[in-house]
Amino acid sequence: MADAAATSSLPLRDVCEYDLLFDCVHCGLCAEAFPTYITTRCEMDSPRGRIYLMKSLAEGSIELDDDAARHLDLCLGCRGCETACPSGVHYGRLIEGARSFVEQHHRRGLVERIKRGAVGAIFPYPARLRMLLAPLKLVERLGLRPALRAILPATMRDWLDLLPPLYSDHPITIGHISPAPAGARSVVVHRGCVAQVLANSENLNSERLLAAAGYRVIQLEQTVCCGALDLHSGNAARALEFARANVRALKNSGTDAIVSAASGCSTAIAEYAELLKHDPDFAEDSRIISAKVSELSSLLLTAPVPLRWRELGCTVTYHDACHLAHGLGVREAPRKLLASIPGVTIIEMTESDLCCGSAGSYNLTEPKMARELASRKADNILRTGADYVVLANPGCEFQIAAELRRRGAKTKVVHLADFLAMASVA
Numbered sequence: 001m002a003d004a005a006a007t008s009s010l011p012l013r014d015v016c017e018y019d020l021l022f023d024c025v026h027c028g029l030c031a032e033a034f035p036t037y038i039t040t041r042c043e044m045d046s047p048r049g050r051i052y053l054m055k056s057l058a059e060g061s062i063e064l065d066d067d068a069a070r071h072l073d074l075c076l077g078c079r080g081c082e083t084a085c086p087s088g089v090h091y092g093r094l095i096e097g098a099r100s101f102v103e104q105h106h107r108r109g110l111v112e113r114i115k116r117g118a119v120g121a122i123f124p125y126p127a128r129l130r131m132l133l134a135p136l137k138l139v140e141r142l143g144l145r146p147a148l149r150a151i152l153p154a155t156m157r158d159w160l161d162l163l164p165p166l167y168s169d170h171p172i173t174i175g176h177i178s179p180a181p182a183g184a185r186s187v188v189v190h191r192g193c194v195a196q197v198l199a200n201s202e203n204l205n206s207e208r209l210l211a212a213a214g215y216r217v218i219q220l221e222q223t224v225c226c227g228a229l230d231l232h233s234g235n236a237a238r239a240l241e242f243a244r245a246n247v248r249a250l251k252n253s254g255t256d257a258i259v260s261a262a263s264g265c266s267t268a269i270a271e272y273a274e275l276l277k278h279d280p281d282f283a284e285d286s287r288i289i290s291a292k293v294s295e296l297s298s299l300l301l302t303a304p305v306p307l308r309w310r311e312l313g314c315t316v317t318y319h320d321a322c323h324l325a326h327g328l329g330v331r332e333a334p335r336k337l338l339a340s341i342p343g344v345t346i347i348e349m350t351e352s353d354l355c356c357g358s359a360g361s362y363n364l365t366e367p368k369m370a371r372e373l374a375s376r377k378a379d380n381i382l383r384t385g386a387d388y389v390v391l392a393n394p395g396c397e398f399q400i401a402a403e404l405r406r407r408g409a410k411t412k413v414v415h416l417a418d419f420l421a422m423a424s425v426a
Contacts, residue, residue: 015058016097023089024051030081030091035355035373036074044071047081047091054098069106072098074369076362077232078322078355092327093274096231103234112365119361120235124225124242129197137166158367161402164198180216187215187299188255190246190269192262192394193225199394202261205417206296210259212426213303218253226260227275228268232360240279243272247282250289257294261417263393264360267327269293295324296392296417297333308425311343316419317386318346319377319400320353321393334392334416341423347384351376358399374403382409392416 037046227239273290357373
């Protein structure tokens with residue numbers, strides 16, 4: 001009985017990967033790279049503060065109450081702190097573990113449960129999202145979207161603002177490309193869940209650009225969500241299901257490389273090896289799949305067939321999507337590719353790698369903080385005076401475009417694949 005009592009009082013070390021907490025030396029160098037701390041100036045909204053919070057929860061010295069859950073919820077998961085950290089703290093793994101713990105052990109208010117439940121039930125499933133958006137697409141085709149926006153309550157209006165145009169007579173796409181020879185290196189463009197509904201031109205243009213560059217493009221028979229949305233929101237069980245389905249499909253495709261038009265998806269797939277390392281049926285295959293993850297601009301810069309560009313004559317500023325810059329470490333390749341287009345002048349913006357506030361579904365669940373970060377990002381974009389802001393993640397595109405539309409700005413927000421399609425001679 002004494003042993004049982006002692007066991008029941010042991011620390012709750014399933015909050016996160018406990019040993020990783022001690023990699024943090026609490027130097028604070030990450031703080032100024034962290035969007036929520038920059039905005040609130042609250043220590044508990046810094047990576048150091050949240051790590052201290054996780055440690056306290058893991059050791060049982062504090063309880064998981066509304067305040068503790070709030071500080072963890074407010075994290076964007078942008079991983080800017082990982083880039084700034086001199087100690088190599090795996091903050092992304094820590095916050096994902098902590099959020100899973102929160103979802104299992106904390107009961108939010110009714111409104112929050114409904115909001116998060118709706119996001120989780122719809123967004124990872126393209127068919128459900130298409131069904132939900134079908135009436136709105138008709139409204140937009142009839143030119144009634146502004147009228148609809150005018151009568152919606154504030155929360156629904158903000159959600160509507162994040163949606164890109166759902167109907168276009170002139171989508172940005174490049175023409176048909178002849179298939180590559182059988183011996184060419186093969187690439188799969190993982191089409192994601194939200195991206196294939198709201199930004200499918202980016203998937204199509206990625207595929208066509210890669211084909212024009214001499215790669216053999218393979219299409220998966222069925223694409224399921226990469227699991228990133230669930231990892232960020234604490235639904236670890238479903239994230240694992242999605243990861244296993246993707247590993248199976250990608251392995252069966254026999255592809256040499258994997259890319260995504262959504263940088264968050266690319267990073268999630270690149271980390272399947274870590275996510276599934278304890279699964280005896282998938283550990284080895286997930287390591288192989290993760291090692292194949294690449295990125296569009298990197299593949300195009302090293303392509304067997306150089307792409308041909310027309311002269312555009314415009315100025316461009318580049319926004320570093322969080323998971324592309326901090327998760328995959330890709331910064332220079334997109335800029336180098338843009339600079340190779342005749343007539344394109346690149347103007348660097350201040351804080352180009354600071355999160356815009358999109359962060360998966362964060363701008364739906366934490367709209368106030370998301371709007372503050374979007375406003376900061378828009379300020380930096382508009383100071384450049386650029387004609388276009390180019391980026392490599394649909395979520396960032398929707399978030400930044402919504403803020404620029406609210407301001408009546410002329411700067412256009414364009415995904416890298418769509419911008420390259422505009423410039424392509426093919």
